[in-house]
Amino acid sequence: MFADNLTKLEATDQWRRMRLFDAEGKPCGEILNQPGSSGSFRVYYHLALRWGGIGVKAAQEGLELFAEHVEDARAHPGKHPNIDRLLAVERGEASYSVRCESN
Numbered sequence: 001m002f003a004d005n006l007t008k009l010e011a012t013d014q015w016r017r018m019r020l021f022d023a024e025g026k027p028c029g030e031i032l033n034q035p036g037s038s039g040s041f042r043v044y045y046h047l048a049l050r051w052g053g054i055g056v057k058a059a060q061e062g063l064e065l066f067a068e069h070v071e072d073a074r075a076h077p078g079k080h081p082n083i084d085r086l087l088a089v090e091r092g093e094a095s096y097s098v099r100c101e102s103n
Contacts, residue, residue, distance in 0.1 A: 001067035001068055002039065002066055002068060005064075005065045005066075005067060006042055006043075009042050009043065009045070009046045010042070010045060010046055010049065012041055012042050012045050013103075014103060015033050015045065015100045015101065015102055015103070016032070016033050016101055016103045017030055017031070017032050017033065017100070018030060018031045018032075018033070018045065018048075018098055018099070018100050019098070019099045019100075019101070020044075020085075020096045020097070020098060021097045021099070022094065022096065023094075023095050025097070028096070029096075031082060037082070040082035040083075043062050043065045043066060043082075044082070044098060045098075045100065046065070047061060047062050048098035048100075053096060053098060054085075054089055054095060054096040054097075055089065056089060056092065056095075058089070059086040059087075059089035059090040062086045063083070063086050063087070063090065066083050066086070070083055070087075073087065074087070
């Protein structure tokens with residue numbers, strides 16, 4: 001399901017890195033557009049375009065897009081850090097603005 005969801009999202013080939021900023025504008029994470037994290041990059045990119053950042057509604061959509069991986073993330077905190085971030089946003093513990101850097 002996750003792989004199918006990715007095929008419906010915007011292309012991200014022009015980007016190499018996404019930087020995440022907390023509610024105070026401080027850098028707090030990054031996602032690289034490379035094997036092993038390109039799927040997360042694509043989901044977060046889509047959410048940022050659609051919602052203007054990563055808030056509660058964006059996180060809820062993101063969790064739907066991550067599909068079968070969410071259950072594993074809930075069972076094993078820390079195994080899927082990009083899903084963990086969305087779970088924290090959904091609980092109201094965080095929000096993020098996003099900035100992408102090109103190749």
